[in-house]
Amino acid sequence: MKTQQILESFFHMGSLTLCFLLVTLLAQGGEGTSTKSSCKLRKSNLQPRFISHQIITLAKIASLSDEDTSTRLLESSMFNQVEDTNRCYLMKEILSLVLKKVSVSYPQKFQRYMRDVLPFLHDVKTKLNGCTLMSNGSRVQRQIDIMRNKLIQLGKNGEIKTISEMDLLLMFLRKYCS
Structure with missing residues (x-):
């Protein structure tokens, strides 16, 4: 049970991090999406x-x-x-x-x-x-x-x-x- 809670917490944090990165890139006008x-x-x-x-x-x-x-x-x-x-x-x-x-x-x-x-x-x-x-x-x-x-x-x-x-x-x- 404890392992399942840790995994759920991990995936929840990962989802939040991914959303934060996406919002940050959109706020930059997509400038960070390409290095060229x-x-x-x-x-x-x-x-x-x-x-x-x-x-x-x-x-x-x-x-x-x-x-x-x-x-x-x-x-x-x-x-x-x-x-x-x-x-x-x-x-x-x-x-x-x-x-x-x-x-x-x-x-x-x-x-x-x-x-x-x-x-x-x-x-x-x-x-x-x-x-x-x-x-x-x-x-x-x-x-x-x-x-x-x-x-x-x-x-x-x-x-x-x-x-x-x-x-x-x-x-x-x-x-x-x-």
Whole structure:
């Protein structure tokens, strides 16, 4: 009888402890549930040799068709005013803009490369879906707006410019998201 009371007491305390831990995690917004940030990818997600080669080749071919050599969409200076904790979020938003620009239509001559590159980039975007701003997002939003306005100004040439800078896109994703 005494053993049964001890076991019941033990399980009761264990249940209370488990409930306390659950409430604590919920109060933290679930922050304690994962040791890996949703704004970080494994390096292996961004390192496939075949895709890297496809992206670099695609960017080189597109740069030959890029008539506006003075405009740059992706520059390292865009990250200067953005906190370290928000740089991957900025890349996630840039990736979304790029995919919107080139997923719908792109010149046929890029088809060979795009059929591999687009699914890869969509997969990276999906893996970054949980990535959120860690603090004030005004600087991030300003950079996104600048890029969006450049794309609007470039019009149809924005597709070529976007494709010609996919190697930079991959480089910045590797730098800020892995």
